[in-house]
Amino acid sequence: MSEVYTPIPLPWQRADWELIQRTRRSDRLPHALLLTGAEGLGKRHFADALAASLLCISPDSDGVSCGKCRGCDLLRAGTHPDLKYLRPDEPGKAIGIDTIREFTANESLTAQAGGYKIVIIEPADAMSRSAANSLLKTLEEPVDWTFIILITAQPGVLPATIRSRCRLLQMRLPARTVAEHWLSGEIGQKETSLLLALAAGAPLKARALADPGLLALRIKLLGEFAAIIEGKTDPVAVAANWTKSDPSLILGWYSSWLTDCLRLKTDPNCDDLINPDQREQLQSIGKSLEFKRLFGYIDDANQALLALSSQLNQQMMFESLLLPLSVRHLGNSG
Numbered sequence: 001m002s003e004v005y006t007p008i009p010l011p012w013q014r015a016d017w018e019l020i021q022r023t024r025r026s027d028r029l030p031h032a033l034l035l036t037g038a039e040g041l042g043k044r045h046f047a048d049a050l051a052a053s054l055l056c057i058s059p060d061s062d063g064v065s066c067g068k069c070r071g072c073d074l075l076r077a078g079t080h081p082d083l084k085y086l087r088p089d090e091p092g093k094a095i096g097i098d099t100i101r102e103f104t105a106n107e108s109l110t111a112q113a114g115g116y117k118i119v120i121i122e123p124a125d126a127m128s129r130s131a132a133n134s135l136l137k138t139l140e141e142p143v144d145w146t147f148i149i150l151i152t153a154q155p156g157v158l159p160a161t162i163r164s165r166c167r168l169l170q171m172r173l174p175a176r177t178v179a180e181h182w183l184s185g186e187i188g189q190k191e192t193s194l195l196l197a198l199a200a201g202a203p204l205k206a207r208a209l210a211d212p213g214l215l216a217l218r219i220k221l222l223g224e225f226a227a228i229i230e231g232k233t234d235p236v237a238v239a240a241n242w243t244k245s246d247p248s249l250i251l252g253w254y255s256s257w258l259t260d261c262l263r264l265k266t267d268p269n270c271d272d273l274i275n276p277d278q279r280e281q282l283q284s285i286g287k288s289l290e291f292k293r294l295f296g297y298i299d300d301a302n303q304a305l306l307a308l309s310s311q312l313n314q315q316m317m318f319e320s321l322l323l324p325l326s327v328r329h330l331g332n333s334g
Contacts, residue, residue, distance in 0.1 A: 180196065
């Protein structure tokens, strides 16, 4: 499958883009860039645009690729010989040492197009320990005209030795007005505010959530969450059902429900909810949950999110989160 050709950075990436281009013009471009930030900010989009800029023969004054040269044609076709993507063979799997070794074995070879050789590792936190150690040798002794971009939403998972040898570029959430303007241009005005709330302000994540099927799934799973707390359904069966969907998406929703329950227990009139359209149900759910336990439930959900790249058993993960919520485990609400 051809890589998506995206030569222009997203609106909220302009400052980061200008910083990198200034560094490039002054011949201070690092040999490795660690691109971090929340999911849904367009880190991969930025990496693609930067790769296009570096591989273009005639970029414009802003560093944007021309879209017309031989390098741009190869990028558009997904066949540029000097751009490599290193990813897991399957989502959720590790990037193994053989994948890194294949890259490092050819790293010293001259770029076929005569310029940069670019490698994009995504997600970098999926590298196994041995793979990271293999990459470290390359980062310690960089080869001229080789540029490595590591993309991750979880930089803390990477070994400190890897992080210390890369230039860090942390993407920030855009201003709400910027995000809403971009999102409305993508999907129209419908539900942009709700979608951005559900996506914690990340525009690309909000665009993905605009799928009516996902919004319906969210309501269905929230109902199952409520039924567990009310003792009306089996948490083990619900856990099995939840494994059929994207675990990072489900865990994000689950954490947001608990967070909103906590906010509503603190202030019943709270207007800063992640799920404002489900206020009444979440307020009802929160009445059955002890205040002090909510912090633990939220922490457990966030820890599960961080552990997703470690190939844990998803059924057991969801069971460990949902079983303590079952009515027979709950004490009096606080």
